[in-house]
Amino acid sequence: MPSMPIMPMNPTPGSPGKSQWTRNLERNPGHSQWYIERWERMRAEGKDIDGEARLIDALAPRGAFVLDAGSGTGRVGAELARRGHDVVGIDLDPTLVAYAERTSPGPRWITGDLAEACAILGEDSLGTFDVVVAAGNVVTFVAESDRRRVLENFARLLRPGGRLVAGFGTGRGYSLESFVADAAAAGFEVPQVFSTWDLRPASDDPGFAVAISVKGEGT
Numbered sequence: 001m002p003s004m005p006i007m008p009m010n011p012t013p014g015s016p017g018k019s020q021w022t023r024n025l026e027r028n029p030g031h032s033q034w035y036i037e038r039w040e041r042m043r044a045e046g047k048d049i050d051g052e053a054r055l056i057d058a059l060a061p062r063g064a065f066v067l068d069a070g071s072g073t074g075r076v077g078a079e080l081a082r083r084g085h086d087v088v089g090i091d092l093d094p095t096l097v098a099y100a101e102r103t104s105p106g107p108r109w110i111t112g113d114l115a116e117a118c119a120i121l122g123e124d125s126l127g128t129f130d131v132v133v134a135a136g137n138v139v140t141f142v143a144e145s146d147r148r149r150v151l152e153n154f155a156r157l158l159r160p161g162g163r164l165v166a167g168f169g170t171g172r173g174y175s176l177e178s179f180v181a182d183a184a185a186a187g188f189e190v191p192q193v194f195s196t197w198d199l200r201p202a203s204d205d206p207g208f209a210v211a212i213s214v215k216g217e218g219t
Helices: 020-027 031-044 051-059 075-082 094-103 114-121 144-157 176-186
Strands: 065-069 086-091 108-111 129-134 158-169 192-194 208-214
Touching: 020 031, 031 094, 051 075, 051 129, 051 158, 065 075, 065 114, 065 144, 075 086, 075 094, 086 094, 086 114, 094 108, 114 144, 129 144, 144 158, 144 176, 158 176, 176 208
Parallel strands: 065 086, 065 129, 086 108, 129 158
Antiparallel strands: 158 208, 192 208
16 A cells, blocks of 8 residues: 555644644644654554655655655665665754664755755755655645745756655645645646545545646756
8 A cells, every 4th residue: 555644633724924833842842752753663563664765766866865845754765775765865954863773874964944945955956856856745735935936946946847746645635736836836837636645536626636837848
């Protein structure tokens, strides 16, 4: 089965200025450790938690330069590195970044806000990534006021023709229609949309969307 995190704390629709992950940590300082333990438990139980990485590996050229946006525990980026890709992961939660550094050496793990990704990664990174992957509802956790800016950063970081692959629950405060509009404004072509990470067709009300967007020419 394709990997798809289910979080117990739902984003508050229309929450501007502060990311939902930050709000979760304010309500529950132990949230990061709970998240780490959840994925450790799933792996120990033999659950399939690599569906996202398998899709990105299939889409990307060999030895691709991949940005794991909202990298969390490093689950996706670490698997992509094991498959021979050059991975940079960025997440705003230092606890999760420290866990990724400890358990998955190889990729470059960075603590930072996706709204500042271009500044954090530097001018030399612009236009160099083959794929940006935002798994685990990352785009729904971004503050409403920063959503378009984050997508613009992704477009600036991708090479011409590079792809953004975002998976998120469409009932978590960021509708598919709004995401498509923001992606288009950021310079992406209209995405192909599926309902799972193993590319099952999207329904009229998918509940979960995997949107594969290509950076437009001239962006």
